[in-house]
Amino acid sequence: xxxxxxxxxxxxxxxxxxxxFNCTYSxxxxxxxxxxxxxxxxxxxxxxxxxxxxxxxxxxxxxxxRASQYISLLIRDSKLSDSATYLCAxxxxxxxxxxxxxxxxxxx
Amino acid sequence: xxxxxxxxKYLFRKExxxxxxxxxxxxxxxxxxxxxxxxxxxxRLIYYSQxxxxxxxxxxxxxxxxxxxxxxxxPLTVTSAQKNPTAFYLCASSTRPGTGTHFTxxxxxxxxxxxxxx
Numbered sequence: 143x144x145x146x147x148x149x150x151x152x153x154x155x156x157x158x159x160x161x162x163f164n165c166t167y168s169x170x171x172x173x174x175x176x177x178x179x180x181x182x183x184x185x186x187x188x189x190x191x192x193x194x195x196x197x198x199x200x201x202x203x204x205x206x207x208r209a210s211q212y213i214s215l216l217i218r219d220s221k222l223s224d225s226a227t228y229l230c231a232x233x234x235x236x237x238x239x240x241x242x243x244x245x246x247x248x249x250x
Numbered sequence: 251x252x253x254x255x256x257x258x259k260y261l262f263r264k265e266x267x268x269x270x271x272x273x274x275x276x277x278x279x280x281x282x283x284x285x286x287x288x289x290x291x292x293x294r295l296i297y298y299s300q301x302x303x304x305x306x307x308x309x310x311x312x313x314x315x316x317x318x319x320x321x322x323x324x325p326l327t328v329t330s331a332q333k334n335p336t337a338f339y340l341c342a343s344s345t346r347p348g349t350g351t352h353f354t355x356x357x358x359x360x361x362x363x364x365x366x367x368x
Contacts, residue, residue, distance in 0.1 A: 176356060185340055185359040186293075229292070231357070236300060237308070238283070238344075238357050242292030 143168050148230055148241035156249055159220045163244045165230030166212045174233040175206055177215045179226045180243065186229055189215075220248045253277065254360035256341050261365045263328070263335065271326045271363045273341035282324035283342045283357065286310060293340065299324055328365060339363045 148165045155161045167175075175192035190197065192204040192213050203216040213230055227243040254275040263269045273282065281300050285293040295308030299318040313332025318324055324343075328335045344357040 183338075183364075185362050188356050188358065191356060233357075236306075237295060237298065238342075240285075240293040242290075 145169060145172075145234070145239035146230060146232060146241040148244050150242060150244060152245040152247050154247045154249060155220055157220055157222060159248075160216065160218045161220055161246065162214055162216045163228055163230075163246075164212050164214050165241050165244075167232055167239075168211070169232075169234055170208070170211060172232045172234045175204075175213050176231040176233075177202075177204055177213075178229040178231060178240075180229055181226050186240075189228070217246075220246075222248050222250065224248050254341060254343055254358060256339075256360035256363050258363060259361065261363055263365060263367050265367060266330045268327055268329050269365065271328065271339055271341075271365070273324045273326065273360055274322055275324075275341075275343045275360075276322060277343055277358065278321075279343035279345055279358075280321070281344045282318070283344075284308075284314070284316065284324070284326045285340045285342065287338045287340060287362075296326065296339075335365055336367045337365060339365060 146167050177189040178186035179189045180186040190199050190204050192206045196205045201218045205214045225248045227245045229243045230241045232239050257272045283298040284296040287293050294310050296314050297316040299305035302321050305316050305318050315327045340362045341360040342357045
């Protein structure tokens with residue numbers, strides 16, 4: 143079983159829409175959680191860390207649900223520039239584990 | 251200007267050759283990592299190092315080798331034993347577990363090296 147699983151998408155949404163991604167993880171002892179954004183042929187860049195209490199950064203909200211072992215990312219008022227692949231990641235026992243990414247296409 | 255640099259950006263290799271990918275960081279991070287990403291795939295861990303002169307195999311270490319002689323540097327050699335080396339190689343660094351603000355600081359990535367075998 144993979145440590146981290148994500149729906150690969152693509153999610154095709156119009157500008158201004160709200161879109162949410164989930165990411166499930168298998169190890170309940172996982173310690174820290176993150177969302178990264180990766181543009182085509184570029185390196186992943188940190189979007190936000192995910193805290194137990196949930197956190198918000200502008201149009202982006204991240205949540206952690208330890209009971210059900212998933213993290214989520216909500217994007218409000220989608221912009222064309224939000225089109226990218228979103229990777230969830232977690233840290234567990236000296237290693238980071240990454241999901242394979244969810245592709246988002248925001249259309250005019 | 252702090253960050254992680256990787257060179258070269260593009261690398262072409264003939265079959266049977268060894269090549270070395272460079273990774274340097276000036277973030278004063280203890281831990282460094284090498285990943286491989288294939289088209290449409292996630293990141294797979296090749297090797298990681300928590301401290302100078304020590305490193306561990308990741309999930310796909312066969313055909314690769316590393317060294318960690320300096321804190322700032324973690325070069326990756328792709329050997330001729332690696333059967334399918336064409337991929338996007340990403341280097342990353344973070345603070346050592348237990349020494350950062352949370353269990354671990356966030357992992358930051360270099361810009362990557364695209365390796366193509368001719």
